[in-house]
Structures are given as structure tokens and as C-alpha cells.
Amino acid sequence: MTGFRAFRIRNDDAGYRAGFEEMATDALTPGEVLVKVAYSSVNYKDALAGTGKGRILRRYPLNGGIDVAGHVVASTDPAFKEGDAVLCTGSGLSETRDGGYAEYARLEARWTIPLPQGLSLRESMVLGTAGFTAALGLLHMQDNGQTPALGPIAVTGASGGVGQLAIDIYSRAGYAVHAISGKTDHFDFLKSLGAAECIDRHALAFSGKPMDSVRFGGALDNVGGAMLAGLLPLIAPYGNVAICGNAGGIAFDGTVMPFIIRGVNLLGVASAGTARAMRERVWEKLSGDWKPRHLERIATREATLDELPGVFGHMLAGDSFGRTVVRIAAN
Numbered sequence: 001m002t003g004f005r006a007f008r009i010r011n012d013d014a015g016y017r018a019g020f021e022e023m024a025t026d027a028l029t030p031g032e033v034l035v036k037v038a039y040s041s042v043n044y045k046d047a048l049a050g051t052g053k054g055r056i057l058r059r060y061p062l063n064g065g066i067d068v069a070g071h072v073v074a075s076t077d078p079a080f081k082e083g084d085a086v087l088c089t090g091s092g093l094s095e096t097r098d099g100g101y102a103e104y105a106r107l108e109a110r111w112t113i114p115l116p117q118g119l120s121l122r123e124s125m126v127l128g129t130a131g132f133t134a135a136l137g138l139l140h141m142q143d144n145g146q147t148p149a150l151g152p153i154a155v156t157g158a159s160g161g162v163g164q165l166a167i168d169i170y171s172r173a174g175y176a177v178h179a180i181s182g183k184t185d186h187f188d189f190l191k192s193l194g195a196a197e198c199i200d201r202h203a204l205a206f207s208g209k210p211m212d213s214v215r216f217g218g219a220l221d222n223v224g225g226a227m228l229a230g231l232l233p234l235i236a237p238y239g240n241v242a243i244c245g246n247a248g249g250i251a252f253d254g255t256v257m258p259f260i261i262r263g264v265n266l267l268g269v270a271s272a273g274t275a276r277a278m279r280e281r282v283w284e285k286l287s288g289d290w291k292p293r294h295l296e297r298i299a300t301r302e303a304t305l306d307e308l309p310g311v312f313g314h315m316l317a318g319d320s321f322g323r324t325v326v327r328i329a330a331n
């Protein structure tokens with residue numbers, strides 16, 4: 001096979017850098033399933049990896065892109081055959097394995113998901129790790145007793161990829177969603193996705209008290225830092241806070257009171273290493289009764305591989321809005 005293009009990240013004596021290279025499929029990290037990539041997507045983690053602003057890769061060099069969707073070209077695992085439409089999110093992509101920002105990717109069969117009925121390849125990447133994470137957060141909360149009766153779910157970082165998809169999915173699942181965002185210009189849009197209320201994050205005045213009047217039944221937190229610390233005293237008894245992000249900081253200050261008096265639960269959401277059975281559960285929901293109703297409007301941008309560096313810059317500046325799908329090959 002002739003060479004193909006890849007957005008490859010290196011870190012060596014010449015420094016941290018990412019750019020386009022020609023490579024051969026033989027040079028890809030090993031796996032049973034060779035895929036011609038149709039789409040990938042841009043997640044905050046991709047922006048950290050592609051710029052070196054966060055330590056995402058755990059070996060170098062690797063192709064970037066934590067999400068991939070495409071068609072199987074060859075498989076040594078009988079579970080997959082040429083022409084099958086498949087997807088993969090996380091699972092070491094752009095951490096320890098070559099990722100989806102390339103015309104070909106070689107996947108491990110154990111982490112390769114047949115494209116669920118009800119989703120196109122493109123839709124699966126509008127969802128990507130962002131949609132997977134939003135749905136995983138809700139499943140964790142529900143497995144831990146979260147019901148709509150506990151009260152509204154606060155979604156922080158609500159204008160971003162995980163945030164917008166969470167608004168759509170959680171409202172579809174019957175929860176009142178209170179979207180917390182600094183982008184007040186977009187509140188009407190967030191409401192049109194399903195948010196019952198929008199709260200300006202700059203106007204949120206956390207009291208700093210260990211416990212405060214209950215305001216939310218639970219939360220999905222994309223932001224971390226002071227936002228997470230401020231939310232905990234406002235959560236209803238036995239409510240859940242699913243914590244997935246660090247867009248606003250990694251350290252948070254708080255007290256044990258919400259946990260020991262109200263039984264509030266802090267649930268970790270780690271999409272990349274999710275076990276196969278849970279992955280299948282998440283994709284069944286995302287392609288079924290939790291399929292977001294507004295996927296096309298949430299996919300605010302379709303980028304080419306060449307446009308990635310610009311998209312990363314916007315995202316890390318906090319300027320992203322919705323999801324960017326990366327179109328790799330015509331399909």
C-alpha cells in the first residue's frame with residue numbers, strides 16, 4: 001500500500017511538535033482491525049495532545065485523535081470483516097496507540113465497536129468521546145440512584161461538546177437540566193437543546209459555606225476547580241455529582257460535609273478505559289432512547305485534518321461551541 005497522511009505528534013530532542021507526515025500502515029501500532037478512517041472528532045483532550053499543553057501521550061511518536069469511525073479494510077479477528085462500519089473511542093488512542101487523525105488506523109478488536117444501528121458514521125463522531133462521556137456520566141448517576149425526582153441536574157461547561165450533548169441526552173432521559181455557562185449569548189440555543197434553565201457562571205455566587213440550600217439534584221461537571229467545590233454544598237441529599245472535566249482547573253477545595261450529612265456522591269467518569277460491557281451499554285443508549293435529538297445542530301463545525309491546529313487553539317482558549325467533526329475521507 002502507498003503511504004497515507006497522518007497528524008503525528010512527536011516529543012524528542014527537537015522538542016514537542018505535531019504535524020502532517022506520510023506513513024505506511026505497517027508503521028501503525030499493532031491491532032487486529034485495520035480501518036480506513038472516515039471521521040474523527042475534536043475533544044478537549046485532543047487539543048491538549050495536539051499542542052502539548054497537557055501530557056496526554058504516554059509514548060511518542062503517535063498519531064493524534066482519541067476518536068475514530070470508518071470501514072474495516074482487513075481483520076485478523078473473525079468478529080470483523082472487510083467493509084464493516086466500526087467506531088472506537090478512547091481505548092489508548094492518542095495515549096499509547098496511533099489515533100484517528102490519519103487516513104488509516106489499526107484498532108484492537110476488543111475495543112472496536114460495530115457501528116450501532118440507528119447511527120451513521122458521521123453521527124457516531126458527532127457523539128464521539130464527548131457523547132460517550134455524557135451518557136456514561138448519566139448511567140453512573142442512575143446506577144447510583146439518580147432520578148428526576150431528586151431535582152435538576154446542573155451541567156457545567158454547558159456550551160462545549162460534552163456539555164451540549166449532556167443537555168440533549170439528559171433532557172431526553174427525563175431530567176430537568178440547568179446549564180451553567182459563561183456564554184450568555186447562546187442561552188437561547190442551549191434552551192433549544194433541552195435546557196430548562198441557563199445560569200451565567202460569572203453570576204454564580206457560591207457562599208463558601210460547607211452546606212448551603214439545595215439547588216440541584218445532581219451535576220455533570222466539565223470544569224473542576226472552584227466550580228466543583230462550589231456545587232457540592234448545593235446538591236440534594238443522596239444526589240450524585242459525576243465529575244469528568246478539568247477545563248477550569250484540577251485542584252478543588254471543600255469540606256466533607258456534603259458527603260457525610262447529605263450523602264452526596266462524587267462519581268468519577270473515565271471514558272478512555274471503560275470496560276467493554278459498559279461501552280456496549282453506552283452505545284446502545286446513544287443509538288436508541290438517548291440518541292440526541294439535535295446532533296446536527298450540535299455539530300457546529302466540520303474540519304479537515306489541515307484545520308486541526310486552529311481548532312485546538314480555539315478550544316483551549318475556552319472558545320469552543322458544540323462539536324467539531326473531522327472529515328478524513330469521503331464516505
Ligand SMILES: C=CC(=O)SCCNC(=O)CCNC(=O)[C@H](O)C(C)(C)COP(=O)(O)OP(=O)(O)OC[C@H]1O[C@@H](n2cnc3c(N)ncnc32)[C@H](O)[C@@H]1OP(=O)(O)O
Pocket residue numbers: 043044045048054055056095129245246271272
Ligand atoms: C477524554 C478524557 C479527558 O479529557 S481526561 C482530561 C484530560 N487529561 C489530562 O488533562 C491529563 C493530563 N496529564 C497529566 O496532567 C499528568 O500526566 C497526570 C497528572 C495525570 C499524571 O502525571 P504525574 O507526573 O503526576 O504522574 P506520572 O506520569 O508519574 O504517573 C503516575 C501514575 O499514574 C499512571 N498514569 C498517569 N497517566 C495515566 C493515564 N492517562 N492512564 C492511566 N494511568 C496513568 C502512571 O502510569 C503512574 O502509575 P505507575 O503504576 O507508576 O505506572
Ligand SMILES: NC(=O)C1=CN([C@@H]2O[C@H](COP(=O)(O)OP(=O)(O)OC[C@H]3O[C@@H](n4cnc5c(N)ncnc54)[C@H](O)[C@@H]3O)[C@@H](O)[C@H]2O)C=CC1
Pocket residue numbers: 042043044045129130133156157158159160161162163201222223227243244245246247248249269270271272315316318319320321322
Ligand atoms: N473524563 C473523561 O473521560 C472525559 C473528560 N473530558 C473533559 O471534559 C471537559 C470538556 O471537554 P469537551 O466538551 O471536549 O471540551 P470543550 O472545549 O468542548 O468544552 C469545555 C467547556 O468548558 C468551558 N470552560 C473552559 N474553561 C472554563 C473555565 N475556566 N471555567 C468554566 N468553564 C470553562 C468552555 O467554555 C466550554 O464550554 C474537558 O476538561 C475534558 O478534558 C471530556 C471527555 C471525556
